[in-house]
Amino acid sequence: MMKILLLGCGGQVGWELQRSLSPLGEVIACDFDSATDRRADFSRPALVADLVGRVRADFIVNAAAYTAVDKAESEPDVARLVNASTVGVIAQCARKFGSTVVHYSTDYVFDGGGSAPRDETAPTGPLSVYGATKLEGEELIRSSGCRHVILRTSWVYASRGDNFMKTMLRLAGEREQLSVIDDQIGAPTGADLLADVTAHVVRQLGRGEGEEGTFHCVAGGETSWFGFARYVIEWARADGQSIKVAADRIRPIPTSDYPTPAMRPLNSRLSTEKLRGSYSLILPQWQLGVERALREIHGR
Numbered sequence: 332m333m334k335i336l337l338l339g340c341g342g343q344v345g346w347e348l349q350r351s352l353s354p355l356g357e358v359i360a361c362d363f364d365s366a367t368d369r370r371a372d373f374s375r376p377a378l379v380a381d382l383v384g385r386v387r388a389d390f391i392v393n394a395a396a397y398t399a400v401d402k403a404e405s406e407p408d409v410a411r412l413v414n415a416s417t418v419g420v421i422a423q424c425a426r427k428f429g430s431t432v433v434h435y436s437t438d439y440v441f442d443g444g445g446s447a448p449r450d451e452t453a454p455t456g457p458l459s460v461y462g463a464t465k466l467e468g469e470e471l472i473r474s475s476g477c478r479h480v481i482l483r484t485s486w487v488y489a490s491r492g493d494n495f496m497k498t499m500l501r502l503a504g505e506r507e508q509l510s511v512i513d514d515q516i517g518a519p520t521g522a523d524l525l526a527d528v529t530a531h532v533v534r535q536l537g538r539g540e541g542e543e544g545t546f547h548c549v550a551g552g553e554t555s556w557f558g559f560a561r562y563v564i565e566w567a568r569a570d571g572q573s574i575k576v577a578a579d580r581i582r583p584i585p586t587s588d589y590p591t592p593a594m595r596p597l598n599s600r601l602s603t604e605k606l607r608g609s610y611s612l613i614l615p616q617w618q619l620g621v622e623r624a625l626r627e628i629h630g631r
Contacts, residue, residue, distance in 0.1 A: 332356045333537055336388035338371045339395030343489040344435065347526035348394055355534055359386055371395060373413040376420040383424040390533050391425055392433045393418065403460040404592040414464035419471030426477040431536055433529055438485040438517060440466040443596020450602040451545045459593035480532055482548040485599045489522035490627040499560040500567055503576045513557035513583030517599030518549040521620035531610060542609040547601035550617035557583040562618060566625055
C-alpha cells in the first residue's frame with residue numbers, strides 16, 4: 332500500500348488533500364501543531380527531517396508555506412526558512428530515502444510583465460520576498476536530485492480558511508461601497524481543484540506513468556480581482572444572501588491606488604498546456620469552482 336506524508340494538512344490546500352489522497356493509500360497528515368510524533372514545524376528543519384526519516388513515505392506532499400505576502404517583507408528570514416531552507420531539507424531527505432516530493436509554488440515567481448500566459452520555461456523574476464523565497468524552494472528541490480513534481484498555482488481560495496473570496500463576502504455585507512483592483516489578471520483556483528489534480532498526479536506517478544518536473548496548475552479562464560469580487564458578490568446577492576453594497580458601488584481601481592509593502596505581479600496568467608497534455612486533464616473554468624465553494628459556504 333502506498334504511504335503518503337502530507338505536510339501542512341491544516342491549510343486550505345492541505346485540508347482538501349486529506350480528502351483527495353485518502354483513497355490512494357495510508358496518509359500521514361502532519362502540521363506545525365500536530366502531536367509530537369507528527370509535528371511538522373517548518374521553523375525547525377531538523378524536526379521535519381526527523382519526521383521524514385521516520386515515516387519513509389513513498390510520496391511527500393508539501394502544502395506547508397509562509398504565505399503572508401506583505402508580512403514577509405519585514406520577516407524575510409522567517410519566510411526563507413519556511414519556503415526555502417526547510418523545503419531543501421525535505422528534498423535532500425527524499426533523495427536519500429527514495430521518496431517523491433509534490434510541492435506547490437506560485438505565480439509570484441514571475442515579474443508580471445506583459446499580457447501573455449507564462450509557461451514553465453519562462454524567465455522568473457520575483458518582485459517580493461515571498462516570491463523570491465518560493466522560487467528558492469523550487470530551485471532547492473530541483474538541485475537535490477529527488478523525484479519531484481512542482482505545481483505552480485495562483486489566487487487560491489476555499490470554502491474554509493481566510494482568503495480573498497470570503498473577505499469580499501464579508502465586506503459586501505458590511506459596506507455600501509467597495510474598491511477592488513482591476514489591473515492584476517489571473518485565474519482564481521480552488522484548493523479542491525489543486526487537491527484533486529495532486530491525487531491524479533500521485534496516482535499516475537505511483538503507477539510509473541506520470542511525468543516529473545514543474546507544471547502550472549490553475550483553473551481555466553482569467554479575470555481581475557475586481558471581476559472575481561463582482562462575481563462572488565453578485566452570486567451571493569442572487570442567492571438571497573445579505574449584501575449591503577449595491578452592484579454599481581463596486582469600483583475598479585488600479586494597483587497604484589492601493590499600495591502594499593510587497594509588489595504584486597500584474598500578469599499572473601499561467602499556461603497549463605504542459606500539465607493538461609502530460610496528465611490528460613481538463614481544467615474547469617474558474618467560475619465553476621467559485622460557485623461550488625460558495626454553495627458549500629452557504630450549505631446549498
